[in-house]
Amino acid sequence: MKAFLVRIKDKPAQEITAERLSAREALQSLQVGGLDRVAAVRVNGVPCDLSCDLGNEATLEPIYVHTEEGLGILRHSTAHVMAMAVKELFPGIKVTIGPAIENGFYYDFDYERPLKEDDLPAIEEKMEEIVEADLPFTRQEMSSQEAIGFFSDQGETYKVELIQDLGAESVSLYSQGSFTDLCRGPHIPSTGMIKAFHLTHVAGAYWRGDENRPMLSRVYGVAFSDPKNLKKHLRQLEEAQKRNHVKLGPQLGLFNTYEEIGAGMIVWHPKGAMLRHVLETFEVQEHLKRGYELARGPQLLKTELWKKSGHFENYRENMYFTEVDEQSYGIKPMNCLAHMLIYRSEIRSYRDLPKRYFELGTVHRHERSGVLHGLFRVREFTQDDAHIICTPDQLNGEIKGVLDFVKDIMGFFDFEYDLEISTRPRKSIGSDQDWELATGALIRAMEDNRLEYDMNEGDGAFYGPKIDVKLKDALGRSWQCATIQCDFTLPDKFDLTYVDKDGERHRPVMIHRVILGAVERFIGVLIEHYAGAFPTWLAPVQAVVLTVTDRNIPFAQNVTKGLEDADVRVEGDFRNEKLGFKVREAQVQKIPYMVIIGDKECENNQVTPRLKNGQNLSPMPVKELIDRIKDECEQRR
């Protein structure tokens, strides 16, 4: 018999004498409630199975299945259940990896044919059986060599590869029923804890994300500790779908794509073009306020220049080329080159720096066809791009300035965002020293501004490291918007200089940066953020004048004219229809103000505004409405 000293975190310890003691037994004797809802347990901070044996002293924290961490474990276990079901249904199929992910789980399989959506019901049915059977998850340790033998015998070559790559002495295996998987764990006690799950979709996925390796079948699913939560989740997905900019955009007359024009090319309809115009005007103002100068380069630049900059060498696959008068030209995928030449067109003094050139620059990039998506990934887009050329001493201050700019704009739109620093990619130019310097500058600026960030190794631009700002769409997918990139190489390649106090020429450094990122993508995020109901200052149509009857048309025309003259973006709906019909249409179009004109209004020379939330304002003179709208525009509400 041994003595075990156990406690729940922050509670008094209890001594238990036993031959051996599992975490479950300890929790029982510590009288922890709701044990049937405990997915796993932290033992001295390490996540473990409930069945794990404790050492002689242990601080325990139960992980309940409804918590985020508990759900992750439940989902991971559900992935194992799915793998078991799939192996039973498709003999000879190979399992690979199956982690829990945000909002669900997946498992990748290799089979003689790709799995299809039609296969899912059968898999779900089989999973149901496994859950019903309430099979316990059991863990065993095995030496890597033994485990390799074990999986080789089953033909599970991917597992063998994983174990070899791990390079550990021993590995852990988890089994439920006849199914055994290589896994770190922990897992839920038994399959019966899975109260609700649903397989959502299948997709192809390369083994280890590498397109040179086999294409696997990935099955995605969700799992919950309570069927109610599954229903809730599915409802939320439906709600998110209503915000989908790919649907809303064309419905609201903002933009469309045309098969006959080409993939990844957006056509802006009048309302969308107006929205862009408002946003771009705002952008220009915000830049001018912050000491940027406007600049503008052409779409076509000689291929020779792209060779000089390194784009031809490093970015060619993403570029379009054409020939003009037997000269090769490249369509710009970035805006920097013209700005370099603008800088170089004069001798620059240290007194002139920093130079900040801003351009709403339209670029073309050849994105792979499969990644195109609505406004979020397109082949032609406009960046709110700027290049800051400064002395090395100014670099930190300039980066911090841009970070503040980003914070202002994102705060202005009420966006939450994540920050990421990306480091040197395999295909890149420049010396190690410059890369270190540049990466260090980014990290320092982040830390000076006390910002939290993730590291994304090897994902930088070919000419320098970058800070990325990521926003989430309605479905929780994150998209890069703002980015700040340090560049020591282009100033070198273009021999940019400034004359310093010492009278000598020195090399400036450069920052590439965008705030919104691509106007297209940003508008996509905006549409989803506002669910298409834009605030007054952004709304392409701010007001629609609605007549009750034909008698009211002359006055309504006056009102419309008055609003137009005051630069309100207004439309008139004088059709011979019932008011309810016209209100409905304006509502569906999410127009901020409906201006109702009936006999009463005509008599009193007033208008009755109806807000898109359904609220009626009391009748007022047109002037008052104009002031109200103007005020909202000024305050950008």
Place this chain on the structure above:
RNA sequence: GCCAGCGUAGCUCAGAUGGCAGAGCAACUGAUUUGUAAUCAGUAGGUCGUCGGUUCGACUCCGUCCGCUGGCUCCA
């Protein structure tokens, strides 16, 4: 690019197993003159994404191309 799903009227969608292409909304015409989310009636509208094949016959089956959607390490 690769894997899966999808493409029928301007929009949303029906159209078992191959046998003359349908509805609602929108559009147009007329009636109605309307007070806060759909007034009524009529008319018109389609090379079933493209091109090719199989077949007596293809929206339907096969192939090609075009386009759209989801996904392509959140690491056992």
